[in-house]
Amino acid sequence: MTISSISQTPERFNMKKKKKHRATAIWDERYAGSDYIYGTEPNRYLKKQLATLPAGRILLAGEGEGRNAVYAAGQGWQVSAFDISREGRKKAMLLADQQGVQIDYRVGELHNMDYEMEQFDVIALIFTHFPEEERANIHKKLTEHLRPGGIIILEAFSKNHIQNQASNPNAGGPKERSMLITPEDLKNDFAGFEILELKETENHLSEGSHHNGFSALVRFTGRKRASAVARH
């Protein structure tokens, strides 16, 4: 039992646990087929940002079927990744095998991982949407594993994406508005970071069968300051 679970009522704790099991089951089911639902090509924003950086140690949070991890490994990065989905990991390891690269991919949530503090040069969150009540804390905890001067690269659907989902069932992204993100959320979550890029943008996504069509996105690249402790 974690410290935060002790401070909750048993009912709340059980509800949260059930919700997490449901989320894991949903992702396992989505990834159970042989198709890569977001494709096997890397996310374009991540690819563009990585091209500006020397290869080092990268952590991919909520990495799904491994398209970004495998790409980064192919570019010479030492890759760590985690996700709640075992099925996602299976597909990622298969893709890594096919492309002849090594990745360290673990199943679970961040608090189950034993990553060292300040060990990564880059942490990437590509469409990793957490429940609103957990998001800021997970983002903060992630930054503890980033070295001073290290970089966060994030792309996610913005709150305005709801309109695209209404007109296009293949637009992708969480259906709960509370899980979508605003630039302001990221400013707060990564307070203390030097913002290299933070913008809301509209773009056409063509990532497998599940991210297809006009999308409202938030993009963030930030550098952890030498003395950065996110303020909350």
Ligand SMILES: C[S@@+](CC[C@H](N)C(=O)[O-])C[C@H]1O[C@@H](n2cnc3c(N)ncnc32)[C@H](O)[C@@H]1O
């Ligand atoms: C939209 S998919 C994106 C997958 C991958 N980043 C990509 O771009 O192809 C979101 C992923 O986040 C994972 N996820 C959701 N909540 C998580 C959590 N609390 N910890 C780790 N992974 C989580 C899901 O299992 C899913 O694989």
